[in-house]
Amino acid sequence: MKRRNFIQSISIGLCASALNVSANTYLPKTNKTRVIVIGGGIGGINTAQSIKANDPENKIEVIILERNKTYFACPMSNTLFGEIKEVIKDEGITFHYDYNTTIKNHNINVIITEVLNADIQKKTITTSNGKLSYDFVVVATGISNDYKKSFPKWDNTKIQKAKKETPSGMISDSGVEKNILLKQMQTWKKNGGDGDFIIVPPFGGKVRCLPAAYERACMVSEFIKKYKLKGKVQILDNSSSPKAKGAKFIEMFMKYHKDTINFNGMTGQDMENRIIKAGYTLDNFKSKENFSIVEESFSTAKVQDVDFDKKQLKVKINDNFDDDNGFIKYFNYSIANIMPRHKANITTELFKVKKDKWGAIICAPKRLYSVSDNSVYAIGDIVGFHKLSPSAQVSSSMGIILGKSIAKRILENKDKLDMTEAGITCFSMVSSQPLKAIEIAKKIKITKKGQAKPYGTTTSFTNGYGLIGWYQAVVETPFKY
Ligand SMILES: Cc1cc2nc3c(=O)[nH]c(=O)nc-3n(C[C@H](O)[C@H](O)[C@H](O)COP(=O)(O)OP(=O)(O)OC[C@H]3O[C@@H](n4cnc5c(N)ncnc54)[C@H](O)[C@@H]3O)c2cc1C
Structure with a gap:
């Protein structure tokens, strides 16, 4: 059995039991720089894949820690309530994804486990399987009610x-x-x-x-x-x-x-x-x-x-x-x-960095790492300081930019991030016959304080197929390919 597969299978098998093992016995660190991504949702998976896409010599070890074996993608899932035929008939749209493609095609280790604690001083994460150490951690845990x-x-x-x-x-x-x-x-x-x-x-x-x-x-x-x-x-x-x-x-x-x-x-x-x-x-x-x-x-x-x-x-x-x-x-x-x-996912509380009242990680100006610890990155809905609406498009496009930035920091010692490359698009399906959606699009600018902020909103009615195409490109692609 390959080492990666072995780790995944023990992770699934031992999910419920908290083992008291040291970081190194659970998953020994190699000479590669290790980035742990907490949460294999839209923000986490895009960041992880983008780090590896920008690591041609395979010098970075990327591990996703995700509590669920399958991810259910929320965007467009409301169409299931309307039994929209373009979504449920023929080949249909997939909403449930596993992580096998990410493990196989992107050279990323995905461990199905629950994150239970984090020690940012010692740079360790405690999971239901044991402790792991990291060089950088990306918190991508989404929201809680x-x-x-x-x-x-x-x-x-x-x-x-x-x-x-x-x-x-x-x-x-x-x-x-x-x-x-x-x-x-x-x-x-x-x-x-x-x-x-x-x-x-x-x-x-x-x-x-x-x-x-x-x-x-x-x-x-x-x-x-x-x-x-x-x-x-x-x-x-x-x-x-x-x-x-x-x-x-x-x-x-x-x-x-x-x-x-x-x-x-x-x-x-x-x-x-x-x-x-x-x-x-x-x-x-x-x-x-x-x-x-x-x-x-x-x-x-x-x-x-x-x-x-x-x-x-x-x-x-x-x-x-x-x-x-x-x-x-x-x-x-x-x-x-x-x-x-809503509030920031309660797992975010485990990271003792500066947060806002909502529980989001307060990021440094022009950056997506914490203002109080630059080894702790945030992506997706739990990003604080920047004025970004919690959405799949922001999580995905920011994740791609963030992954590139983390790889450059590790490989070239260059700490740069251009958040204006990201975009905001949000569709809502509103009728089935005709298939219609409302679309809003915004650009992102950086304020004098270094905050990423949306501007230039356009709103339009579009053919609902535009939403299906957006979903396939933005949400389905990272899980399926
Ligand atoms: C009904 C609905 C419709 C939507 N429609 C749109 C849309 O049209 N357009 C759009 O742009 N956005 C849409 N969104 C928003 C979008 O789904 C979210 O903004 C996006 O998923 C946020 O990504 P994320 O990575 O921050 O969090 P998530 O995708 O929620 O991922 C977080 C992951 O972290 C994992 N996790 C959490 N805690 C732990 C732990 N302790 N241990 C291990 N793993 C953990 C979770 O299991 C999860 O997989 C919609 C959302 C909903 C609910």
């Missing part, structure tokens, strides 16, 4: 109930939460689709893929239309318009999902009436200036509590047009998809 911040009064039992019964489907857990929701939808369909599918977008703080909640609403609506179900999608949002791509989503809700999506209690017809009442037409409300006035007149819906036994949400509604004091309304649900606030 923050129920405590969203529902401070909930105890642990209630949080566990929420995870099982009304999961978010927004974290990288090999698709566990998403499968719960998809299964619930099949039961809902079997029972005639009575009652509503409630979506509660994350209410506050930095959020992974802000438009994902509204994209999911459109996809569940497609499911309702396909099977002619009685229920509707109810979006209950603390914001008076979708928090990303606002005007475009409102336009889509009215155009394609008029009878199947209610936004904060308003049907598509109510939204149309409200726009007209605010003095705009269905064409001119979309301009940036007009929309900021229109959205002020829409309602907000703040979810206060959930009764899992009654399947009921307690919600404070404020109809901002009439400027009243708001009222409490109870919403019954058949399915509830409650997305709490």
Whole structure:
């Protein structure tokens, strides 16, 4: 058995047991410079592959430590809720990936193991298999849900109930939460689709893929239309318009999902009436200036509590047009998809470097390593200091640039990173017939403080095949080839 395969198989076999072995007995260090990447998600895998792509003489040892045997890619996975035929039929799109291609084609060691601790003084990582030492570490652990911040009064039992019964489907857990929701939808369909599918977008703080909640609403609506179900999608949002791509989503809700999506209690017809009442037409409300006035007149819906036994949400509604004091309304649900606030993945806490309030690693100006330890790099959603939205495109394009920079630092002693080479693109599938998506694209500039920051946003409607092509190029490629 080859050494690499042996290591992977012992990793899988011993996953649950914490061995008290020294760093060197677990995986002895060679004379190569060792880079450990924590997390084999979109940021981690791109960084790891890019380091090796820029290491022609094989002087760098790259090891990915990942807790799940397979990665479930989140981008575009909302189309599974809509059973979009271009995604599920024919050869279909793959969402689950293993790491065999990365091990074979990229000369990277992937160990399936849970990271349990980190000592940045001694440069060691403790995993469920034992300790490993590193020269550089790249933290790429993604996000965790923050129920405590969203529902401070909930105890642990209630949080566990929420995870099982009304999961978010927004974290990288090999698709566990998403499968719960998809299964619930099949039961809902079997029972005639009575009652509503409630979506509660994350209410506050930095959020992974802000438009994902509204994209999911459109996809569940497609499911309702396909099977002619009685229920509707109810979006209950603390914001008076979708928090990303606002005007475009409102336009889509009215155009394609008029009878199947209610936004904060308003049907598509109510939204149309409200726009007209605010003095705009269905064409001119979309301009940036007009929309900021229109959205002020829409309602907000703040979810206060959930009764899992009654399947009921307690919600404070404020109809901002009439400027009243708001009222409490109870919403019954058949399915509830409650997305709490996000925070940096809790594994990030193990690295005792400077963090912001969200838990992200504060990076040095113009760099993606920690401001307090330049051997600790950050990539993906957990990057702090820079103003980058947590997204696959940012994680992937920054990962490629970062990998090149790490290789140059090790091989040529040159510490350079040009983050303006990265890009931001975000698609949301909004209808199945015709297959349509909203696309936003941004460029990145570096401010005087050395912060990477988006600018020059363009928003457009595109053919949904553009999203499929983007997914294949950006998300599928690093796992499949
Ligand atoms: C529904 C949905 C739709 C989305 N749509 C888009 C889109 O259209 N466009 C877009 O650009 N982005 C989209 N995103 C966002 C995108 O998926 C994330 O921003 C991206 O995955 C972040 O990459 P990452 O590497 O930071 O984290 P992840 O991809 O989450 O990877 C983190 C990895 O770290 C591993 N890990 C964590 N802790 C440990 C530990 N202790 N030990 C070992 N391994 C660990 C996890 O298992 C995981 O594999 C969407 C997200 C969702 C949920």
